[in-house]
Amino acid sequence: MRKIFLMKLFMLTIFITGCWDQNLLVNKKFINGVSFDLTEDDKIQVAVRTLDIRNKGGGQFDIKDKIVQSTQPTVVGTRIDINNKIPGQLDISKAYIILIGEELAKKGIHPILEPFYRPKDSYIAARIVITKGNAFDILSKEPKNSPIAFDILQSFEDAEKSTIIPKETVFTTWAKIVDPGGDMIIPLVKTADSNKVSIGGMALFNGDKFSGTSLSTERSTLLLLLMNKLEKVSHMALMLDQDRSLSFQTTSLNRDFNLKIDKPSGKIICKINLKINIQITSYPQNFNKKINLDKLNKDLSVKLTKQAKAVTNTLLKANCDAFGIGGELASSNPELWKRINWEEEYKNVQFEPKVSVNIITTGHVF
Numbered sequence: 001m002r003k004i005f006l007m008k009l010f011m012l013t014i015f016i017t018g019c020w021d022q023n024l025l026v027n028k029k030f031i032n033g034v035s036f037d038l039t040e041d042d043k044i045q046v047a048v049r050t051l052d053i054r055n056k057g058g059g060q061f062d063i064k065d066k067i068v069q070s071t072q073p074t075v076v077g078t079r080i081d082i083n084n085k086i087p088g089q090l091d092i093s094k095a096y097i098i099l100i101g102e103e104l105a106k107k108g109i110h111p112i113l114e115p116f117y118r119p120k121d122s123y124i125a126a127r128i129v130i131t132k133g134n135a136f137d138i139l140s141k142e143p144k145n146s147p148i149a150f151d152i153l154q155s156f157e158d159a160e161k162s163t164i165i166p167k168e169t170v171f172t173t174w175a176k177i178v179d180p181g182g183d184m185i186i187p188l189v190k191t192a193d194s195n196k197v198s199i200g201g202m203a204l205f206n207g208d209k210f211s212g213t214s215l216s217t218e219r220s221t222l223l224l225l226l227m228n229k230l231e232k233v234s235h236m237a238l239m240l241d242q243d244r245s246l247s248f249q250t251t252s253l254n255r256d257f258n259l260k261i262d263k264p265s266g267k268i269i270c271k272i273n274l275k276i277n278i279q280i281t282s283y284p285q286n287f288n289k290k291i292n293l294d295k296l297n298k299d300l301s302v303k304l305t306k307q308a309k310a311v312t313n314t315l316l317k318a319n320c321d322a323f324g325i326g327g328e329l330a331s332s333n334p335e336l337w338k339r340i341n342w343e344e345e346y347k348n349v350q351f352e353p354k355v356s357v358n359i360i361t362t363g364h365v366f
Contacts, residue, residue, distance in 0.1 A: 031095040033149035035135035036075070036112050038104035045071045046078035047136045048092065049147060065147055067140055075111050093122035097149045098170070099135035099189075100128070105203065105210035110177055117174045124171040127156055130203040130210060132190035141195050152189065152197060159187075159199050163224050163234035163250075164217050166202070177208045180342070181327025183320045185223070188214050204318035206343075211318035215311065222304070223311050226272055226353060227323060228255040235281070240299050246283040248300075250276045251360065259328050261336065268345070270325055272353045274308070280362045297357050304355035312351035321346055 033049040052064040070081040079092055093116050100109055109128075116122055129152065131138050141148045159165045165187040176184045184205040192198040202220040204213050215223060221234050230253050237247040256273040278300075283291075315322055326346065330337040 033097045034095045035099040035139040037101040037134045043071050093119040097127045101135040105130050108208045110208040116170045126170045128168045128173045130186050130188050161232045163231045182324030185322050204320035206319040213318035247281045248278040252277045269350045275356045277358050277360045300357040308353035
């Protein structure tokens, strides 16, 4: 199984490289994953997971998966050092996944991503990931069936389709870094057991720096819905009270986003009205008792509105403008935008989220 995954990666790199690349594939070291961490003495520790491809003749290749590390004062220094440690040409800009340790992310990810964005033939669709703890601890894991980069990519694709995390790549992340009108939310992963990792939610950014604050997977889903970013479906579970819990999936939504300035106080008010159509997938209850759908709609709406308020409060705490309110203000009220210090003013934004639930089907639940 491991060989199959490595061969798939090899074939993919052929298409990514393209016919304009005159370098022979057998002279390159392809990187399927790279990790960045901050050491105790404030140096940059980089590890790359490389595929060593050797032509055995007769159309056959020998493929080896290995890890190479370097610690230097700068990102550029680590790249040069790693190139010196590996025979052949290193193509770091074509890494499939970029893991950044949380402590380094707090210092800023702009200098980390530049080598991946600047080259004209770089793989700008590479996924960006923040790790709980050291990124190397995750990159160095040895799953049974495939390199860890494949495991993470597969879990990301599933989570993106289920509206758990946004699809953040080198391209989308760089665009947000250089845009002062909004902030990033980047997937967070953590260690699940000795050889597995799990999605831990979303890391909230202020500029290019990780704020140190994150959202759980449940709250991440709700934030994406509030941002009008429903993918194929979203799954959530709620405790309505001590005796009632249920799970549901959102099948469609309608969001109204309204930004206004209160003239007397000058306060920026952001109203978000979210209407979601859901399907109940689980609702343990007393089957002898008739279900009041109107009441259940209301109970769910109240509960989700309360959670939505908690999500927006967390954004304010992290100083993370995930909704891009700054960009909206710059466009709709340029004079105000020029006068204010958005870094300070954002903390005073008044969020007024409201979630309305409409149960369209209960399936076989009741």
